[in-house]
Amino acid sequence: MDRDEILGRALGPGAPELTCEQCFEELDRYVELKRAGAAADERIPGMRAHLGGCPACAEDFESLWDLVTREGD
Amino acid sequence: MTAPTEISWVDRLRAEGADGQAAVADLHTLLLKAARFEVGRRAAELSHLRGGDEEDLAQQAADDALIAVLGKLDQFRGESRFTTWAYKFALLEAAVKVRRRAWQGREVPLEDEAWRALSDAGASAGRPAEDAELFAALRAEIERLGPRQREVLVAVALNGVPIDVLAERLGSTRGALYKNLHDARRKLREALAERGFRVETGGEEE
Numbered sequence: 001m002d003r004d005e006i007l008g009r010a011l012g013p014g015a016p017e018l019t020c021e022q023c024f025e026e027l028d029r030y031v032e033l034k035r036a037g038a039a040a041d042e043r044i045p046g047m048r049a050h051l052g053g054c055p056a057c058a059e060d061f062e063s064l065w066d067l068v069t070r071e072g073d
Numbered sequence: 074m075t076a077p078t079e080i081s082w083v084d085r086l087r088a089e090g091a092d093g094q095a096a097v098a099d100l101h102t103l104l105l106k107a108a109r110f111e112v113g114r115r116a117a118e119l120s121h122l123r124g125g126d127e128e129d130l131a132q133q134a135a136d137d138a139l140i141a142v143l144g145k146l147d148q149f150r151g152e153s154r155f156t157t158w159a160y161k162f163a164l165l166e167a168a169v170k171v172r173r174r175a176w177q178g179r180e181v182p183l184e185d186e187a188w189r190a191l192s193d194a195g196a197s198a199g200r201p202a203e204d205a206e207l208f209a210a211l212r213a214e215i216e217r218l219g220p221r222q223r224e225v226l227v228a229v230a231l232n233g234v235p236i237d238v239l240a241e242r243l244g245s246t247r248g249a250l251y252k253n254l255h256d257a258r259r260k261l262r263e264a265l266a267e268r269g270f271r272v273e274t275g276g277e278e279e
Contacts (some may be wrong), residue, residue, distance in 0.1 A: 001190055001193075002194065003186055003194045003204060004136070005226075006190060006191065006231070007194075007211075007272055008193040008232060009230040009231060010211060010215070010226065010230055010258070010261060011227075011258050011261055011262050011265075011272060012230075012254070012258035012259075013242065013263075014262055019248055019251065020247050020248040021248050024161065024165065028152075028153035028154075028157040028158045028161050029152045029153045031153070031157060032153045032154065036244045048258055053254075053255070053258070054236070054251055055229075055233075055235075055236070056172075056236045056237060056247060058167075059168060060161065060164060060165055060171070061170060061227060063108050063110070063114065063164045063168065064157070064160060064161050064164055066110075067107060067110050067113070067164065068157055068259055071156075072091060072213070
């Protein structure tokens, strides 16, 4: 790990963020807003920060994004 | 507003008799597809398993996701497609099962590994003197955290232990441990600021 990565991991995003439960609740809507090119980060404040701070939720987002995107192609 | 196809899924799943059973079977097929997708993309983490074990994991994930989806059907708000909403349950179940299986029998790394990473990061940066001080202060503040916050921060943030794996071993949940991690990070940022360090970590501005 380099300097910035380790600091990012130790100190987190440093911004207001959703909880893991709120993240899961909003994940499908967030993915579809992003797919539609809508302002997902404005519509669901705190989601981007949480995905930046929680590796497990970030992986859940990537999986749902990849699956939905693959189906839409 | 809920689209007709979305209403159709929910109505079909609530139907009595053969129609309802057929809808549940269709939902299981959908969830199994998502679970296989997740297990497949994580195959590298499961290289020590036999092929049949991966399919078993996907089936278990789909079964558990089916129970979760049917139990939360009233919470579907129609703000996304039903399939996208349902997929997330199968992906979560599969991901958690894969992470836990991949870590089965493995010890959680010791704090020494985290201290080594901090020391290396401090020494390898372009500003060695400043960063050595910063990382020494970071280590000191981590050591001042309460035991649970320190354990979660070191394991999850520094040593890369999946939070679901740690949650299982500590008899906790992802959400509860992330709260510990979030609070630990806030304390560390505040403590470093008090010591005069200004650290940007790329998050959104408050």
